[in-house]
Amino acid sequence: MKLKLTRPTHQSLRKPVNRTIPTSSNRSGNTLRRIALILVFLALLAAGGWYALRDSLSAEKLETLAATVKRTNLRITVTERGTLKSQKTVNGICEVEGYENKIISIVEEGATVKEGDVVVRLDSSKIDQRIDEANLAVNQYEGEVQTRKQELEVQRNTNESDIATAELELTLAELDLDKYEKGDYEVALNDFKGKIALATVELEKAREYLESIKVLVKKGFREPEQVRQAEQAVESTTFNLERDQRQLEVLIKYDHIRKLTEYQAKAVEAKRKLERTKSNAAANLKKAESALEAAEGQLRLQKEQLAEIERQKSLCEIKAEQTGVVAYANEEWWSESRRIREGGTVYERQVVFFIPDMTLMQVETKIHESEVKRVAAGQKALLRVDAFPDQTFTGTVKSVAQLSQSDRFFGAGVKEYTAIVTFDDKASVALRPGMTAEVEILVDSLSDVLTVPVQAVAQHRRKHFVYVQTEEGFERVDVEVGPTNNRLIVIESGIEEGTIVAMDARSRAAKEFAGDEGTDASDEVSRLEEMKSEEAAATTEEPEAADAPETTDDVSAAETTEASDHSTGSDSESEPTEGNGTTPGKPEGTSPAEPTGTAESASPVPEPEEAIPPATAPDATSSETTDAAASDMAPDGQSEQPPTDGAN
Secondary structure, eight states, rough: OOOOOOOOOGGGGGOOOOOOOOOOHHHHHHHHHHHHHHHHHHHHHHHHHHHHHHHHHHHHHTTOOEOOOOOEEEEEEEEEEEEEEEEEEEEEEEOOEEEEEEEEEEETTOOOEEOOEEEEEEHHHHHHHHHHHHHHHHHHHHHHHHHHHHHHHHHHOOOOOOOHHHHHHHHHHHHHHIIIIIHHHHHHHHHHHHHHHHHHHHHHHHHHHHHHHHHHHHSSSOOHHHHHHHHHHHHHEEEEEEHHHHHHEEEIIIIIHHHHHHHHHHHHHHHHHHHHHHHHHHHHHHHHHHHHHHHHHHHHHHHHHHHHHHHHHHHTEEOOOOEEEEOOOOOOTTTTSSSSSSOEOTTTTTTEEEEEOOOOOOOOOEEETTTTTGOTTTOEEEEEESSSSOOOEEEEEEEEOSOOOEEHHTTTEEEEEEEEESSSSOOOSOOOOHHHHHHHEEEEEEEEEEEEEEGGEEEETEEEEEEEETTTEEEEEEEEEEEOOOSSSEEEESSOOOOOOSOOOHHHHHHTTGGGGOOOOOHHHHHHHHHHHHHHHHHHHHHHHHHHHOOOOOOOOOBOOOOOOOTTOOOOOOOOTTTSSSSSTOOTOOOOOOOOOOOSSSSSSOOOOOOOOOOOOOOOOHHHHHHHTTTTTTTTSOOOOOSSSTOE
């Protein structure tokens, strides 16, 4: 029963008023009547409020979300977003030395070029000047080489002449030595020996003649004067003999030794001179050869420098290495002066443009560290490109990085692993690098398993449970859970097919265990609101995460009933649902809100300490925020995990 209050009409306010001044008794009676009317009005108002509150509670009961346990096939997937890239992209790199290489012409961005076409021309005026200088240096060193060759030939001739002269002097010295030893000395020696022998014979004859003269003088046959003459002849012959003997002694003791030493010394000196001449000749020859080698080395170096400069000039034309569309390699943070354009400058090893092969595309995505263990090369995947929302492509995981990339600036140290997913077939639409795509990687497939929505499962003290509908309401029942795909979770045991369960299991668990171990429920609500604010702020900073499409699956969701929005902490009581699992008055086939993001683990769901707060808001972002906030509401101070890998 509802109290209906009527307000006086506008005309009633215009009725004439009796302006008779009331007496004191009338005034007292009117006051009592007014008090009585006020009391009656308040009583009626209280009754109406009670009925309104009851109707509200009844309506709130009808708003309880419910789902039916069903047996179905379940695909376990990991879903991430990434960027399209070409499998074969050729970069046009500036290989000209320097930091200020000016672009004098460049093909327009987006133009199609063929392999071998010139895409970029760089200014080569300075290089041309260097080529002229290098050519001049080459000519100079070519002349230097010719001079050194001539000097080397002259040195060789000089060496031959000097060595021949020294060898001749040595030969002559040896001949002089041999001539003296075997000729001059022997002749002089024999000459003196002959003279001495002759003088000895003559001395004997002179002495015999003297004796004979003396005998004859005594006999008177000769004159005494003849004796004196004979004596003089003996004396003269004796003198000559002694002289020759002394000369022979001088020859043997002095002249022979001196001349022999002299000739031997000349021979030795001539031999040494020959050795010195040969050494000097070899040194001079080596010096001339070294000078020639140095000149040839300088010439070779100058030619190499000339070739390198000419190569640098050829590099001023950057050509396309494959057929495709030209894209400038600009970065958003570059200043206008550094952007790729005619008149702009580029530096050595800078990527000026790239030409992707549009026929071979792939998606580069990042897998969170909690999911990377389930993703491996060779797994199949479904690809959806935002630019073509009505088309789905098949792909294969090509590779998963072994090392993580930590985004510390935006992700506070979140570690992600780069994965490459290739398209199985050539796309019939014009895919372009840089387009955003969603990758759904199939990591497992389960057949004929019992499933419920992930919102119907909560956990507390490492136990998972659901709230099963009974005649008295919803009662908590422990269950064993299996893998999940972020929408549905496998029930291993605890309930049977066709059982109706509440979709606000986390909210109920949060209320049921709010006072466990002294934890105050109001504190949990406050912390929940705080976490909502922080989650909203994080979502604002990372719009890609907020804009990510919901994960799709080929399995239909369990039959649920959709209710209007209500507070996370409201004390709603569920009404019995109909046999088909829907609440009376609600259309069939309406699914509860499902969180977006990546598909979760196919492994058993982690088991945190405390119950997870509700995720009843129909908005996917609110559901994720509520689940994230509830992870910090464990009474024992430990952060909780979601009831399933895909709950958060």
